[in-house]
Amino acid sequence: MEKPSASLWRKIKARYNLIGNECKNCGTRYFPPRIVCRKCGRKSKMSDFKFNGDGEIVSFTKISVPPDTFKDEAPYFVGVVKLAEGPQVEGHIIDNGGKIAIGTKVRAAFRKMYVDGDEGLIYYHYKFEPV
Amino acid sequence: MYVREVAVIGVGLSRFGERWDAGLKELMAEAGLHAIEDAKITSDDVEMIYGGTMASGSFTGQEHVAALMSDQLGFKNVPAVRIENACASGGSALRLGYIAVASGIHDIVVVGGVEKMTDVTSSEATSALGGAGDQEWELFQGITFPGLYAMMARRHMHDYGTTEEQLASVAVKNHDNAFKNKYAQFHKKLTIDEVINSKMVADPLKLLDCSPISDGAAALVLAPLETARKYNDTPIKILASEQASDTLRLAERDSLTGIKATSIAAQKAYKHAKVSANDIDLAEVHDCFTIAEIMAMEDLGFYKKGEAGKAVADGETTLQSKLAINTSGGLKGCGHPVGATGVKQAVEVVWQLRGQAEGRQVKDAEIGLTHNVGGSGATAVVHIFGRSN
Numbered sequence: 001m002e003k004p005s006a007s008l009w010r011k012i013k014a015r016y017n018l019i020g021n022e023c024k025n026c027g028t029r030y031f032p033p034r035i036v037c038r039k040c041g042r043k044s045k046m047s048d049f050k051f052n053g054d055g056e057i058v059s060f061t062k063i064s065v066p067p068d069t070f071k072d073e074a075p076y077f078v079g080v081v082k083l084a085e086g087p088q089v090e091g092h093i094i095d096n097g098g099k100i101a102i103g104t105k106v107r108a109a110f111r112k113m114y115v116d117g118d119e120g121l122i123y124y125h126y127k128f129e130p131v
Numbered sequence: 132m133y134v135r136e137v138a139v140i141g142v143g144l145s146r147f148g149e150r151w152d153a154g155l156k157e158l159m160a161e162a163g164l165h166a167i168e169d170a171k172i173t174s175d176d177v178e179m180i181y182g183g184t185m186a187s188g189s190f191t192g193q194e195h196v197a198a199l200m201s202d203q204l205g206f207k208n209v210p211a212v213r214i215e216n217a218c219a220s221g222g223s224a225l226r227l228g229y230i231a232v233a234s235g236i237h238d239i240v241v242v243g244g245v246e247k248m249t250d251v252t253s254s255e256a257t258s259a260l261g262g263a264g265d266q267e268w269e270l271f272q273g274i275t276f277p278g279l280y281a282m283m284a285r286r287h288m289h290d291y292g293t294t295e296e297q298l299a300s301v302a303v304k305n306h307d308n309a310f311k312n313k314y315a316q317f318h319k320k321l322t323i324d325e326v327i328n329s330k331m332v333a334d335p336l337k338l339l340d341c342s343p344i345s346d347g348a349a350a351l352v353l354a355p356l357e358t359a360r361k362y363n364d365t366p367i368k369i370l371a372s373e374q375a376s377d378t379l380r381l382a383e384r385d386s387l388t389g390i391k392a393t394s395i396a397a398q399k400a401y402k403h404a405k406v407s408a409n410d411i412d413l414a415e416v417h418d419c420f421t422i423a424e425i426m427a428m429e430d431l432g433f434y435k436k437g438e439a440g441k442a443v444a445d446g447e448t449t450l451q452s453k454l455a456i457n458t459s460g461g462l463k464g465c466g467h468p469v470g471a472t473g474v475k476q477a478v479e480v481v482w483q484l485r486g487q488a489e490g491r492q493v494k495d496a497e498i499g500l501t502h503n504v505g506g507s508g509a510t511a512v513v514h515i516f517g518r519s520n
Contacts, residue, residue: 007267032268038378059289059387061281062334063273067261068254070273078274080282080382088382090274102289113272125272 005121018108018126020087022049029086053108055081055128060093060100073114081106081128092127105131137232138359138366138519141170141352142478147466148316150346155193155247156203158348162471163204163243166350171362174205177352178237183214183224183244184470189259191247200243217263218419220244221473222374222503222512225351229372229514232353244474245348256344260469263506265379277341277420279381279507281333284422286387288335291437293425295335299326300444301421302339302463308450309460311490316345316466326421340421345466349474351481356519367481368519370404370498373397374512381507390508393430397502397513401432404498404515408432411454411515412496413483415476417504418461427502428456431513455493458483473503473512480516 011032013019020031024045028037031051037044060079063070070076077093077100093100094111106128113125143165145158153161159182167174182197193199197211216223221244228242248256261270264279287293302321309315321339329339352362359366375395378384385391401407408431416431418424428439433454442448448456459465459479462472480499482488503512 007271011267058382059282059286061278061285061336062331063275063278064331064333065257065275065277066273067258067270067275071254073273076273078272078278078282080387090269090272090380090382092272102286 005116008123015125016110018051018053020049020051021046031083031087031089051083051085051108053126054084055106055108057093057100057102057104057106058082058088059102070114079128092125093129094127095129100130107131133233134235135233136356137229137353137369138356139351139369139477139481139516140354140359140363140366141166141172142481143169143350144314144475144478145348146314147345147347147468149249153346155187155191155196155245156199158247158346159200159243159245160203162348162350163200163241166241166352167204170352172239172352175207176239177206177209177241178239179209179231180206180211180241180243181214181224181228182211183216183220183474184246185215185217185220186259186262187247187470190251190256196245200245216510217505218417218469219473219503219505219510219512220470221349221475222501222514223473223510225474225477225514226372226374226512228351228353229369232355238355238358240353241350242353242474243348243350244471246468246470247346248344248468249346253344264381268380275333276507277333277336280420280422281336282381283387283426283507284335284420287422287426290388291440293437293440295327296323297425297440297444298335298340298421299323301418301424302326304443304449305418305457305461305464308458308491309464312460312465313489315460315464316343317460317464336420336422342419342462342467345468347466347468347471347475349471349478351474351477359519365485366519367484368517370406370515370517371400372514373399373403374510377509379506379509384508389426389430389436390504390511392508392511393427393502393504393513396511397431400513400515406498406515410498411500412498413455413458413480413493414500414502415457415459415461415479416502418457418463419467419504421463423504424457424461431500431502450491450493458488458491458493473501476501476503477514477516484516484518
């Protein structure tokens with residue numbers, strides 16, 4: 001977690017809007033976006049793809065011991081979500097009332113992730129909430 | 132090109148644990164000098180050193196660790212290369228040492244591994260270790276390493292009915308073994324209840340499902356098998372050295388309930404060594420979390436998918452079993468100084484195959500295996516060792 005702000009802003013298109021990409025050569029979709037298609041290598045033709053955010057929980061956990069940056073947020077739920085439009089992604093899972101399970105349908109939402117100290121940046125990110 | 136067979140002629144270990152008395156240099160010297168002495172060589176005989184360490188910069192501020200090892204061990208201006216491959220740094224360093232000797236480029240090669248982790252706070256250590264995954268998309272979102280393995284555990288429990296008690300039985304067994312190992316971090320036996328009632332880290336993994344933060348170092352001396360007896364009466368032959376990689380991100384892999392890189396490396400290793408999983412007498416596997424040992428038992432082909440949890444709980448992998456797993460105490464009981472772990476696993480297997488494992492000797496051990504994982508499975512290294520008589 002050396003320089004989170006630079007990493008956030010560089011990937012803001014993906015982090016805020018769930019924009020990944022699709023290889024026009026083979027049709028495989030990726031989130032986060034990849035520079036090169038894993039299947040096609042140098043023949044890949046990558047093009048932006050905005051995911052609708054619908055998905056299903058593949059697995060999840062409640063993090064009780066967080067890294068420093070998330071110390072004010074713990075405990076929080078994170079999961080692996082299989083998007084209806086293709087790839088599996090990691091993300092926070094919110095508003096669950098402790099009732100989420102493997103197979104729960106979720107949808108991506110734009111949410112605050114954490115605040116960098118009292119006067120620092122506010123980090124926003126996609127998160128998943130049960131439908 | 133593979134031109135000749137390779138043997139381990141010397142091994143050494145530092146004591147693992149919270150070593151307030153020792154920094155990087157002291158740990159490396161403790162392990163390295165034992166290995167040199169054990170091989171009955173002098174510092175002048177060494178032609179090359181590979182040093183495994185994951186995050187010495189984050190933990191201590193010190194980089195350039197392989198040259199430092201060479202410097203501290205008194206080697207004479209030999210090439211020294213640091214290997215960083217997350218928690219598989221040690222196993223990866225061993226594989227490169229093996230390649231250097233097998234190819235005929237060098238005769239006597241030292242492989243070291245070290246990590247000094249306890250000079251920083253545990254949250255600083257958590258962040259440093261988080262770099263083994265995809266920093267931008269996993270750690271950035273607050274997904275810790277226990278969090279990644281917790282998601283694998285949850286899915287394994289869902290798909291195969293693996294239980295929290297079965298996970299806990301891995302920790303109990305490995306602490307039993309560590310109790311008999313004077314180098315181990317923990318000399319305290321555990322009960323299933325103690326593991327299950329320990330503090331929650333990332334549900335379903337509790338504190339006692341997790342390997343500790345540790346200081347430690349390990350070293351090996353490698354030589355061509357054809358001349359190994361010149362140095363050592365009981366050289367241990369490296370029957371195979373294989374490695375595979377996969378995506379850094381857990382979510383992108385084919386399966387959450389196994390580590391594909393482990394299966395690939397293991398199948399190649401069995402083929403090269405001309406043995407099968409059934410022939411292995413003991414294995415040091417990468418139990419960074421209890422679920423990791425269960426997945427390793429399945430991915431290495433010792434058990435069918437979904438059957439390893441029950442096997443551990445039923446006591447099928449103790450020191451007295453046909454297949455003994457983590458005789459040293461594993462990462463859980465012996466400690467997990469990340470860069471040292473892959474080398475330490477080989478040290479334990481060599482001791483077992485020589486019959487020098489003191490209070491935890493496996494009877495008639497002929498063939499041993501080591502399994503070292505980086506990150507949540509982006510790297511896996513498998514070595515197979517055999518007695519050379």
